[in-house]
Amino acid sequence: MTTVDQPVDVLLSDGSTVGLRPIRPQDAPEIVAMHGRFSERTRYLRYFSPYPRIPERDLHRFVTVDHRDREAFVVLAGDRIIAVGRYERLGPAAPEAEVAFVVEDAHQGRGIGPVLLEHLADAARRAGIGHFVAEVLPTNGAMLRVFADFGYQVQRQFADGVVHLTFPIAPTEATLAVQRGREHRTEARSIARLLAPRGVAVYGASATGQGVGAALLGHLRDGGYRGAIVPVHPGARTVAGLPAYPSAADAGVDVDLAVVAVPPEATPRVVADAAAAGVHGLVVVSAGFAEAGPAGAAAQRTLVRAAHAAGMRVVGPNCLGVANTDGRVRLNATLAPVLPAPGRVGFFSQSGSFGVALLAEAQRRGLGLSSFVSAGNRADVSGNDLLQYWQDDPGTDVILLYLETFGNPRKFARLARRIGRDKPVVALAPLARPTGPGAGRALDEAAVSALFAQSGVIRVDTVAELLDVGVLLADQPLPAGTRVGVVGNSSALTGLAATACAGQGLTVAAGYPRDVGPHAGAAEFTAALAGAAADDRVDALVAVFAPPLPGQLTVEEADFTAALPAVLAGGKPTVATFLAGRVPAGLPAYPSVEEAVRALGRVSRYAQWLRRDPGTLPELPGTDRSAGQAALRGDAADPVALLAAYGVEVVGSTPAGTLDEALTAAARWGWPVALKAAAPGLRHRLDLGAVRLDLADPVALRRAYAELTAAFGADVLVQPMVPPGVACVVELREDPAFGPVVGFGLGGVATELLGDRAWRAVPLTDRDAAELVDEPRAAPLLRGHRGAAEVDRAALAELLLRVGRLADEQPRVRSLTLNPVLARPDGIAVLHASVGVGTADDRPDTGPRRL
Numbered sequence: 001m002t003t004v005d006q007p008v009d010v011l012l013s014d015g016s017t018v019g020l021r022p023i024r025p026q027d028a029p030e031i032v033a034m035h036g037r038f039s040e041r042t043r044y045l046r047y048f049s050p051y052p053r054i055p056e057r058d059l060h061r062f063v064t065v066d067h068r069d070r071e072a073f074v075v076l077a078g079d080r081i082i083a084v085g086r087y088e089r090l091g092p093a094a095p096e097a098e099v100a101f102v103v104e105d106a107h108q109g110r111g112i113g114p115v116l117l118e119h120l121a122d123a124a125r126r127a128g129i130g131h132f133v134a135e136v137l138p139t140n141g142a143m144l145r146v147f148a149d150f151g152y153q154v155q156r157q158f159a160d161g162v163v164h165l166t167f168p169i170a171p172t173e174a175t176l177a178v179q180r181g182r183e184h185r186t187e188a189r190s191i192a193r194l195l196a197p198r199g200v201a202v203y204g205a206s207a208t209g210q211g212v213g214a215a216l217l218g219h220l221r222d223g224g225y226r227g228a229i230v231p232v233h234p235g236a237r238t239v240a241g242l243p244a245y246p247s248a249a250d251a252g253v254d255v256d257l258a259v260v261a262v263p264p265e266a267t268p269r270v271v272a273d274a275a276a277a278g279v280h281g282l283v284v285v286s287a288g289f290a291e292a293g294p295a296g297a298a299a300q301r302t303l304v305r306a307a308h309a310a311g312m313r314v315v316g317p318n319c320l321g322v323a324n325t326d327g328r329v330r331l332n333a334t335l336a337p338v339l340p341a342p343g344r345v346g347f348f349s350q351s352g353s354f355g356v357a358l359l360a361e362a363q364r365r366g367l368g369l370s371s372f373v374s375a376g377n378r379a380d381v382s383g384n385d386l387l388q389y390w391q392d393d394p395g396t397d398v399i400l401l402y403l404e405t406f407g408n409p410r411k412f413a414r415l416a417r418r419i420g421r422d423k424p425v426v427a428l429a430p431l432a433r434p435t436g437p438g439a440g441r442a443l444d445e446a447a448v449s450a451l452f453a454q455s456g457v458i459r460v461d462t463v464a465e466l467l468d469v470g471v472l473l474a475d476q477p478l479p480a481g482t483r484v485g486v487v488g489n490s491s492a493l494t495g496l497a498a499t500a501c502a503g504q505g506l507t508v509a510a511g512y513p514r515d516v517g518p519h520a521g522a523a524e525f526t527a528a529l530a531g532a533a534a535d536d537r538v539d540a541l542v543a544v545f546a547p548p549l550p551g552q553l554t555v556e557e558a559d560f561t562a563a564l565p566a567v568l569a570g571g572k573p574t575v576a577t578f579l580a581g582r583v584p585a586g587l588p589a590y591p592s593v594e595e596a597v598r599a600l601g602r603v604s605r606y607a608q609w610l611r612r613d614p615g616t617l618p619e620l621p622g623t624d625r626s627a628g629q630a631a632l633r634g635d636a637a638d639p640v641a642l643l644a645a646y647g648v649e650v651v652g653s654t655p656a657g658t659l660d661e662a663l664t665a666a667a668r669w670g671w672p673v674a675l676k677a678a679a680p681g682l683r684h685r686l687d688l689g690a691v692r693l694d695l696a697d698p699v700a701l702r703r704a705y706a707e708l709t710a711a712f713g714a715d716v717l718v719q720p721m722v723p724p725g726v727a728c729v730v731e732l733r734e735d736p737a738f739g740p741v742v743g744f745g746l747g748g749v750a751t752e753l754l755g756d757r758a759w760r761a762v763p764l765t766d767r768d769a770a771e772l773v774d775e776p777r778a779a780p781l782l783r784g785h786r787g788a789a790e791v792d793r794a795a796l797a798e799l800l801l802r803v804g805r806l807a808d809e810q811p812r813v814r815s816l817t818l819n820p821v822l823a824r825p826d827g828i829a830v831l832h833a834s835v836g837v838g839t840a841d842d843r844p845d846t847g848p849r850r851l
Contacts, residue, residue, distance in 0.1 A: 007076075008850040009308040013111030013182070015189030016280065016311035017851065020119060023072040023084065028063045030074075030081040039105050045140045046102040048162075062086075068127045073119050075103075075112055078275075078309050082107045085116030087124055087132065096166075097124055099132040113146040114182060118848035121169040134165040151175035170625070173617075183849050184388050190313050191381070191389035194281040195324045195371050197256035199228035200333060201248040201279065203270045204261030204286070207236040212285060213261035214240065215335060216321065220259070223323075223332030223339040228253040232273065248277035256280045259321065259333045264288045264299045268306060275310035281381075282307055283333055284317035290377045291318050304379050308851065319376025320355035325369055326395060334374070336360070343368015344397040345474050346390040348383045350375050350404045358402060358463065366585065367471050370395040380851065382407050387415045390423065398473045400466055401427040410739025410845035413455045413761045420456030424473050424606055427457050428466045447759045450775075451738050454760055454768070458606050468599040472588045476573035478607040481539035482506050484600070485532035486513035488544030489520055493577065496593045497542045504601025509537045518548060533572055540600055541574040544593055575600050615767025620802055622647035625809050632812050632837055639833040642813070646806045648799060650818075650830045653719040659705050663698055665718035672696045674719045675704050677712035683832050684727070684820045687749055694721060722829045725822035726781055726791055730799060731757070732807050732816035739845065740807040742800055746778040747820045764804030769797040782823060791823035799828060811846040814838040 007021030023031075035043075035054050043051045054062070065072050065086070072086035085101030101116045121132065136143045144163065147154050151174035152167040200220060204213030217240050220229055230251040231239035238244055245251045248258065258274040260267065260282055267284065274282060289300035300317060307314045315322055321334030325342040332339040336359045340347075347362065347369050349355040355374040362369065370393065373386055383401050390396045399419070416425050429452070452459035460466045484506045488494040494513035501508050516528050525545070532538050575596040576589045590596035627645035631638045640650045654665035655678060666673045676683045677690040685691060690712055692704040708716060727747030735741045738761040745757040758775035760768040773779065773796045784790035799821065807813060815836035822829045 010115050010850050011183075011186040011190055012115070013109075013186055013189070015186060015191075015193050015313075016110075017190075017308040017313060018082070018112070018311065019076040019309060020073055020115065020850075021076070022067060023063055023065060023074050023086075025063050027074060027081060028059055030079075031059065031062060031084065034081050034084070034104055037104055037106075038102070042102065042105055042108075045137055045143070046100070048137065067123075069097075071120065071123050071127070073116055073123075075116065076309070077107070077311065083112045083116065085113075085120050087120050087129070089127075089129060090133070093128075095129060096131045096133055097129045099124075099134050108142065111182065111186070113143070114150065115849060117146060117150060118179060122848045124169060130170065131166060131168050136163045136165060137161070138163055149178065151178040179849065184391070186849075187385050187388040188392055190281070191373075191385050193256055194283070194313065194315065194322060194381070195331065195373075195389070196326070196329050197227060197280070197331070199230060199251075199253050199255040199257075200225065200331070201230040201232050201251075201255045201258045201274065201277065202261075203232050203258060203273075205231050205233065205239050207233060207239050207244075209240060211261070212335065215337075216259050216261055216285060216333065217242070219332045219334060219337055219339075224330040225332065226328060226330055228255070230255055247273050248279065249273070251277075254278070257333065258282050260284045260317075261286055264296065264303075264317075267299070267303050271303065271306045271310060271312070275312065279312060281313045281315065283315045283319065283321055284376075285319060285321055285335065286316075287318045289317040290379070300377060300379050307380070314380040315373065316376040317379060320349065320351075320374030322374070323369070323372040325371065334359075334372070338363070340369040340372060341366070343370060343474060344395060345369050345400060345470055346386065346393065346396040346398070347372045347400045347402075348375065348386045349373070349402040350378055350383070351402060354402070361463070361467055362470075365467055365471055367467060367474060378405075378407060384408055384411050384415055387412075387419055387425070391415075391419045397423060398470060399423055399425045400470050401425065401429075402463070402466065403427060403429050408845055409736055410762075413451075413738040414845065416457045417455045417761075420606075421610065424603075425457050426460060426466060426469050426473070427452070428460050428463060447743075447755075447757065448735075451735065451741060451759055451761055453605060453609065455738070456606065456609050458602050460602065464595070465598065465602075468588075468590060468595055469602050472573065472575060472599045472603055475586050475588055476575075476603075477571060478610070479540040479573050479600070479604050480607070482604055482608070483509040483537055483539045484512070484542055484597075485509050485535060485538035485540070486542045486544070487516070487525075487528045487532050488513065488542075488546070489516050489518055489525060489548075490544060490546035491515045493544040493546055493593055497544055497577075497597055500594045500597035501542075501601075504597055504604070506540075506597070506601055506604060509535065509539075511535075511537070518546070533574075538572065540572055540604065542593070542596060542600065543574060543576040543578075544596075545576070545578045547579055573600065573603070613767060615765030615770075617763055618766050618801060620647065620798075620805055623802070623805060628806065628810050632810060637813075637835045637837045639816075639835040642806070642810070642835060643818075643830070643833055646802045648802050648818075648830060650833050651719060651722055653717045653832070656716050656718055657714050659702065662701060662705055662716060662718050666695070666698070666701055669718065669720040672721045673701065674721055675701060675708060676717045676719065677708060678715040678717050679712060680834070682712060683717065684747065719831065722822060722831070723824055723826075725824035725829065727820040728782075728796065728823050728828075729757075730803055730816075730818040730821055732803055732813065734814050735759075735761075740813075742772065742804050742807065744772040744796070744800060745776045746781060751776070751778050760804075762804050762807045764801055766797070766801065769800040769804070772800050773797050789825045791825055792827050793823075795828045796821070796823055799830075812837045812839065 007019050009017050010020050069089040074081045075083035083103040087097040087099045089097045103112045154165050154167040157164040202217045205217040206214050231242050231244040232248050233239050233244040236244045248255050255277050258279045260270050290297040304314050323334050324331040336356050390399050484501050486494050486497045494515050498508045498513050516524050532541050577593045577596050624645045631641035656662040656665050672694045675692045682690040695701045729745050729747050731743040740762040741759050743757045743759045756776045758772045773793050782791045817834050818830050820831050
């Protein structure tokens with residue numbers, strides 16, 4: 001949420017940044033100055049009159065708002081206000097408000113109007129306003145398009161020469177799609193300006209040729225960069241044989257990117273100089289920022305604020321740099337001495353120091369890159385920004401990510417799920433699983449892997465695996481299935497390959513592995529491989545080769561690599577392990593059979609994900625987002641009311657602290673009743689004796705109460721009995737890599753001890769919910785195990801969908817547990833619910849766009 005004390009930065013349609021915050025009384029002089037810069041046409045379209053100056057009474061009203069019934073946001077480029085938008089409620093407690101905004105002429109057409117509308121609608125919804133109204137002159141086509149293009153259901157009326165618009169401002173699938181489409185385009189454009197600059201200014205390159213800055217300048221020059229290179233130096237006339245200038249603007253050329261290698265205390269001057277030259281982005285290689293402690297973190301925040309105020313984005317600080325191998329650009333603004341080989345793989349590395357090793361290993365393996373970005377401290381530009389850029393980049397087919405932390409996990413999962421349908425995303429992600437507010441214990445590795453797989457991300461555990469999979473995706477087609485043909489000249493190696501396939505979920509095709517024997521020559525090996533490539537029972541090939549004994553075969557007979565190019569023409573993915581000889585270019589080769597099969601297995605699972613029907617987001621009648629928000633007001637949430645707003649009924653219960661209170665509650669509910677210890681963690685513990693069931697009369701309740709309170713204390717819960725069923729547990733957590741995730745498992749100490757839970761990231765589709773119900777190892781108990789009646793699994797799936805919708809629409813909910821949920825053949829019963837809340841701002845992928 002945007003406040004006076006917490007302004008936000010936003011991206012515009014051209015990829016540049018501006019600030020946005022609520023208006024304040026001291027803005028009056030700037031409002032007058034902006035009004036003075038308006039053209040007569042802009043004034044007339046906004047105020048329906050010439051309005052040459054703002055009267056003092058109007059000015060006071062413009063800048064003085066209560067931030068509820070009247071709100072106004074200003075947009076700033078640096079310290080200058082360039083736009084203002086406002087709403088005003090139409091009467092006390094009215095559900096409608098009039099909305100209007102105006103943008104300075106020089107900044108019209110940059111997407112400021114839609115950004116203002118997003119933030120105004122968000123603020124209005126928080127204030128209980130459900131509709132906006134607007135009055136627009138028919139000649140104001142730009143304003144009419146802002147409203148029409150937003151996805152709202154706009155009603156129009158024409159009267160008295162004015163178009164009257166009315167529309168609900170509740171988020172819908174249409175408005176969300178529009179907002180995320182704009183987010184995608186703006187973030188992609190901001191990165192495109194960094195990776196294809198018309199000119200590059202280098203700050204911090206010494207005239208002596210020593211130091212990091214000089215190395216960056218040399219790499220940029222020697223890499224064959226096609227644009228202008230501008231060394232900025234306070235005194236030298238030339239640096240590294242290039243003309244140097246005291247200021248980037250003095251070069252008189254278009255400069256889009258600044259590469260910065262100066263100490264932290266000198267960066268404010270660099271930002272000011274780069275802004276004066278019209279630079280769009282900074283690559284800050286310098287260290288000494290957030291990684292160095294609190295003082296460095298403060299300097300980093302100052303750097304980013306100043307850059308954003310000047311319309312610039314920041315890569316780093318403490319990063320390796322950026323590179324683009326496109327022959328029209330050839331940008332090597334990195335500490336790596338050689339520009340990576342051209343290719344079709346986009347590579348993002350959060351680590352700066354490790355990035356050099358990553359690039360060197362990619363070069364050694366022959367993995368060509370389209371572009372490379374090292375984000376370092378990731379103060380601004382992140383992996384999510386690069387995902388947005390690479391999605392539409394025609395030069396990128398595969399995306400590799402080396403991530404140390406997740407900045408916006410919910411957004412990462414959302415983008416990966418969308419982009420993975422077109423381009424594979426391979427991620428080396430953190431093994432450590434820090435918990436967020438209300439997240440409870442961390443998910444185990446199996447759950448994390450399942451969540452990555454649900455989003456279509458190929459998750460790997462080591463840098464070697466990251467490149468193993470990258471090489472395979474870059475050079476080979478995706479497998480059409482999981483059947484593998486293993487061909488080799490060593491029974492030991494082919495046997496290892498077959499065993500490895502089973503461990504990776506791959507099936508060795510019928511008739512394989514095919515061992516041609518150690519005495520077979522290249523012709524026999526070729527024939528066997530060609531036969532496997534043409535075999536309809538084979539979806540992918542594993543070729544293994546052990547060198548023959550000395551003198552066993554002639555040179556021609558032992559030239560096994562000559563057999564491989566013909567195999568590649570078969571159109572089936574092939575991996576190879578050759579313990580001798582060089583494998584031809586274009587064929588992924590691995591030092592061991594296990595590594596080859598592991599890479600193939602990961603790619604095969606991704607191909608399966610692509611073939612899988614993702615399901616749909618079904619309509620869920622009986623949900624009320626506003627009622628859910630009402631249940632979360634204040635510090636204490638009401639779990640029963642919250643769930644009721646999403647169509648989930650919780651069986652009632654009454655707390656009691658004395659026997660008389662328990663007897664009164666039981667009489668109110670009607671016999672029989674259940675009596676439970678009220679302490680958290682005990683309410684479902686039949687095994688500990690903390691739950692007593694089927695108490696049919698006061699005598700039974702008195703006896704149970706005495707036993708229960710002696711063991712667990714005086715506080716109890718009295719609850720009406722419901723028909724028995726299979727106990728299940730539904731959980732909602734905030735995961736550090738995926739945001740809100742929904743878990744499902746069967747109840748009981750054993751399943752909790754074994755971690756028998758299935759997890760999916762929000763939002764849930766009908767397919768996700770059905771898979772959640774069937775995935776736990778104990779799920780056969782739901783399907784009529786050993787003669788028991790099958791429970792209503794469709795009702796469980798619907799419950800999961802409703803919990804997922806709650807998580808998606810209520811960002812304040814940080815955790816939720818339904819335990820137990822009794823599943824029966826005729827439906828389900830939720831016996832207890834608990835909820836943990838935080839602030840909506842803790843989840844950054846909600847609300848209007850902001851950096």
